Amino acid sequence: MKSEKISEAVVRRLPIYLRYLNELNKREVATVSSQELGQKLDLNPAQIRKDLAYFGDFGRKGIGYDVSYLIEKIRQILNLDQQINAVLVGAGNLGQALSNYNFYLKENMKIVAVFDANPSKIGTRINTLTVQAMDELKETIQSKNIRIGIITVPDFEAQNVADQLIAAGIEAILNFAPTILKAPASIRIHAADFTTDLLSLAYYLNNGKDDTEDDGQFEELQQPERQS
Amino acid sequence: MKSEKISEAVVRRLPIYLRYLNELNKREVATVSSQELGQKLDLNPAQIRKDLAYFGDFGRKGIGYDVSYLIEKIRQILNLDQQINAVLVGAGNLGQALSNYNFYLKENMKIVAVFDANPSKIGTRINTLTVQAMDELKETIQSKNIRIGIITVPDFEAQNVADQLIAAGIEAILNFAPTILKAPASIRIHAADFTTDLLSLAYYLNNGKDDTEDDGQFEELQQPERQS
DNA sequence: TAGATTGTTAATCGATTAACAATC
DNA sequence: TAGATTGTTAATCGATTAACAATC
Incomplete structure (x- = not known):
């Protein structure tokens, strides 16, 4: 273990490791090598x-990593050994979709409140939660120990909502709105805007709009794949 | 203009430029400098x-970039000067949320068909589209000239759906399922899994679970912000 | 002991930023 | 002409990968 500062790229891979480790665990696989992880996750084993070595010596030479132990360690690193509460602001379609995903429930991350500015939404139910009015935001965040905010409002509302979340004491924000939020450096913000992903995909389309008329059979050979 | 290979990082920033340029255009701003763009988008002006210089000499020394012209150029680079058709597979909550977003409509990217494997979903309507059965996938992709697939099915179905999309001739995939898809290198795949974003956020929470009891007023000073 | 696999250092590769001549 | 800002080269910074001694 060294005490360098950990890069964002490293941190972003931890949940990916965790996800596959959980799968192995369910299959009762006891041990896994970096080689095997790399193959499944399209990553270089050395990487x-x-x-993992940034955080400790979790493996055993000649053997690999103990699956359960590594899960435990990565959870600790990610602060997921305790329950982390999140609030969702924006009870539109996307907000509803997110609150349905219980992905994170497995991982001690839980949406415990939903807010919306629209009076017609307030009081309606999303799963087990009742949509609340924005003027209850601060009090709820504090009383429910909510540390992460998820923004699923339209772009023109996003900065305003972010400001309110920050004023209420939130520590990190996942922003689904297609805007760059301004915030103090102490607040961690991740952009989860899929329009960027989708539009950038178009760049990689084969530019010959119709002029490369092959029968599509050629490229099907299995090859090293690229993913991001 | 040079003819190096363009890195993925560069391509991913293009839609972000485009988004802000569209906003400027709506406000009838004629010209913008890299300085100003950088400030708004939290990016280094030199970057x-x-x-932009990878693709051509779009600016004018001493003046900056013509907003309309740059929009046109970036659209061309991203292949968005033509309509790009996409198919959505998975008519669950997330799929419905996505099909509602008309973000991409502005940008010539359009979801023109929706599929689901669940018989109870087939035939129902999502906006203007009728959910179709999977056995019509290939024929629809070909007849409607669909080039991009969006996967919003549960993780255990994702690889199977990807295989079908690829067999039907799709060129690129936006994958919302929390799985690493395997595909030929010729198929471009972008992972849009927000669970990774969300869980990695937890890493940045202030680890002192309760022991740093400050009043939250301190960190509010405006500082350079960090976003990703 | 032989084979496997880690943790870590060194080498490579790539991306970001600074600096500045060119020029509007 | 003076001020602003590009396009581009060079410098810096950071991340990935290769290689290998240590060791299970």
């Missing part, structure tokens, strides 16, 4: 070993 | 100039 995986290096990532 | 913006360099990104």
